[in-house]
Amino acid sequence: MKITTKISLIIGSLILMLSNIALANIKHNKVTSLKVTTLSTMLANQGIGEWGYSALIEVDGKKILFDTGNRPNTVLKNAKDLGIDLSDVEDVILSHNHGDHTGGLLTLRNALKKQNPKALTKVHVGKGIFAQRVGRENNMLKMKHSLEADNVKFFIYENATEIIPGVWLTGNVARKTNEKNWNGKGKVSSAKGDIEDIIQEDLSLAIYTEQGFVLIAGCGHAGIVNTMAHIVNHIHPGKIDAAIGGFHLLNANETQLQWTADKLNHFGLTQMIGAHCTGLNALYSLRAKLNGDRTNFVVGSVGDQFDLESGIKAGYIAR
Numbered sequence: 534m535k536i537t538t539k540i541s542l543i544i545g546s547l548i549l550m551l552s553n554i555a556l557a558n559i560k561h562n563k564v565t566s567l568k569v570t571t572l573s574t575m576l577a578n579q580g581i582g583e584w585g586y587s588a589l590i591e592v593d594g595k596k597i598l599f600d601t602g603n604r605p606n607t608v609l610k611n612a613k614d615l616g617i618d619l620s621d622v623e624d625v626i627l628s629h630n631h632g633d634h635t636g637g638l639l640t641l642r643n644a645l646k647k648q649n650p651k652a653l654t655k656v657h658v659g660k661g662i663f664a665q666r667v668g669r670e671n672n673m674l675k676m677k678h679s680l681e682a683d684n685v686k687f688f689i690y691e692n693a694t695e696i697i698p699g700v701w702l703t704g705n706v707a708r709k710t711n712e713k714n715w716n717g718k719g720k721v722s723s724a725k726g727d728i729e730d731i732i733q734e735d736l737s738l739a740i741y742t743e744q745g746f747v748l749i750a751g752c753g754h755a756g757i758v759n760t761m762a763h764i765v766n767h768i769h770p771g772k773i774d775a776a777i778g779g780f781h782l783l784n785a786n787e788t789q790l791q792w793t794a795d796k797l798n799h800f801g802l803t804q805m806i807g808a809h810c811t812g813l814n815a816l817y818s819l820r821a822k823l824n825g826d827r828t829n830f831v832v833g834s835v836g837d838q839f840d841l842e843s844g845i846k847a848g849y850i851a852r
Contacts, residue, residue: 561769562698563741567592568840569749569777572611573602573637574808576834578848580611585633586751586779586809589617592700592740598625598653599738599778600751601637608637609644611835620648626657626702628751629735630666630673633809639676642683654684659734660691660705667720667727690736693767701739706763710796712756714781737778739764742841745772745801752810753780758796765800772801777839782819783812790815794822804845808833827852 572580573587585603589596589612598619602608612619619641627635638653645652662673677687690704708731719730735754740747746764753760757780761773782793802823807816813832820830829844831837834851 561741563743564593564699567740571808571833571835571837572608574833574835576850578834578836578850580614580835581607582835583607595697596622598622599749600628600634601641603633603636605637605640609641615836620645620652623651624655625653629732630662630671634751655686657688659736660689661734665722667722699741701768703737703739703763705733706755706760708759710756710758712759714754714756739768745774747775748773750778750780761800775804776802777806779809779811781810782815783810785815790818794819798823804829806831806833806845
């Protein structure tokens with residue numbers, strides 16, 4: 534190895550170390566109240582199960598809808614069955630462009646605005662969500678034009694951003710480990726021609742609590758390990774206590790799951806609701822490898838909850 538290369542590596546390591554020290558010394562906001570309720574996934578204790586994801590985040594008196602499910606009416610009906618009022622939710626986060634996470638948005642907006650004109654008028658997305666996909670229509674572009682005509686504003690994130698005190702969007706996540714959670718067949722049009730669609734816009738929510746971060750993901754196309762590394766490197770180098778949502782591990786083999794479990798243990802994970810594309814067998818495998826049990830590592834189901842006081846409240850079917 535050339536001396537200049539060694540020097541560059543040393544400088545890079547020093548910069549990362551100093552950056553982490555700086556992050557650690559910054560006073561970060563912590564939330565004091567948090568409840569997460571699953572509104573769309575395959576299993577259902579109440580309401581309808583589907584291939585999709587959505588969750589209601591209630592944090593320090595504010596409501597945020599994370600993804601909107603697949604079929605147009607699923608989240609609307611499930612919220613009604615669960616006795617949840619979504620009309621006072623103004624902020625919605627879309628983890629990425631796929632229809633199983635965005636399919637309910639228009640229906641929800643049209644239904645809820647009758648009760649509250651401001652309902653779902655602030656849509657938070659990752660940079661790249663409106664990219665033109667080759668060979669298929671990007672429905673997000675069509676929805677964007679329709680919703681903007683209905684006084685809805687889109688906020689686009691490339692970098693980690695605190696949207697309310699203690700609540701962070703990851704922005705675009707660097708793919709530093711080999712977690713290829715996409716099929717590799719899709720293409721995106723760019724100024725350089727058609728390039729592989731790695732679902733660059735995939736973002737997650739990181740909520741900082743006294744116990745550590747609570748990570749909420751839609752599909753985890755960026756990879757659960759990449760996402761956790763991004764959080765500790767770009768937001769705060771703390772423990773990640775809980776992971777909730779879809780993490781695209783359903784096709785992972787035991788070697789990949791063991792590697793993932795080792796990394797999750799390093800980040801301090803003690804609780805997990807593996808919904809949507811996580812995979813039942815993958816969740817059970819991670820539970821065993823991380824010495825979890827049926828109270829703190831559960832399969833996600835419509836109606837299950839997580840809060841800071843009680844942890845996971847799994848529905849009967851998910852235990």
